Amino acid sequence: MAQVKICGLSHPEHVAAAVDAGARYLGFVFFPKSPRAVLPQQAAALMGDTPPGVARVGLFVNPDDALLEQVLAQAPLDMIQLHGAETPARVAEVKALSGLPVIKAVGVAEPADLDGLWDHGLAADMLLVDAKPPKDATLPGGNGLAFDWRLLTGRKWLKPWLLAGGLTPQNVAEAIRLTGAPGVDVSSGVETAPGQKDSDLIRAFVAAART
Template identity: 50%
Template structure:
């Protein structure tokens, strides 16, 4: 698997351009109305056109119904669907066959037992390991800026293809790559100056730090 860097929760043409210009491999568009990073179908469509051919386009959905999925796929035409809710392995398989495109399933991690769910999601094309959200009523399913203990992944089967997320930022991404030996990283709040407000300078710094760490990991 190639090393991949995903910038998620992009919601303006300017910040998307910054991510694409800095060399992001994947760009994520959030379809969760209560998220500060939520994009309308119309805006998602425009941003997707802007990114076409320059990066893999990911649409992030939370326990979506069939209609939600159909609308998002039609408007945004994503290269990959990211499921960030409590979707069952059966639902993941169902969505994958419905949309005829790859699906990435996010799993929240806080303790070793959380990793046992990995084997259930064999039908997902990729697994995103994210920090479990805090147990507060207003907590979002992701983008909370909190890392989990990366040492939990020490015993993970190296054949498992996962993307690391949760609390990553330009200052800690190199350490995260070194400790977990992940080949893919995902950032959202770690490159923001406020909820949902991406910072081009932080996006560039994150991508530069991750690329350098990936290069070092191969030596």
């Protein structure tokens, strides 16, 4: 069964829905421009009752060391997700600074973009294959956009990976079938409006991905 990450959580009832449904990863966004952003103290409260075996992931976009240290001092993260233009060298720096595994997101729109998965696979502990955002986008992810999943058919990467980008309860099973993804990540696909998660959609997504 595919592992599931629910990203952009900001309310206790949605965290509980994700855990109860069987999500393996819970994502908390520390990027102020996002409608899903939370403060470190908010995230700490949301993470308080996370059971063993469920990883708490902090999402950052091109963070400096000061921001990372501020968040880590307050929120008990298990992993860090880098969703900006971080280089493999910066990924390695963040791993050393935090002492935590790092997920690196790589945007894909065409075959040439797949090279980034090999480059970052040398430094990151896990990869997140997402749709490349439009040039005028204000967010690096969570835009509800999909890419041609057939680009990933039959491919192997150096590290474990999650598929993201435009996934919904209706299409996640097909996306897994086409790509062979061992895990999936969703944010906008379980929302009724940007930043507004829906517990029923969360449960439906996890159920579809795991079957």
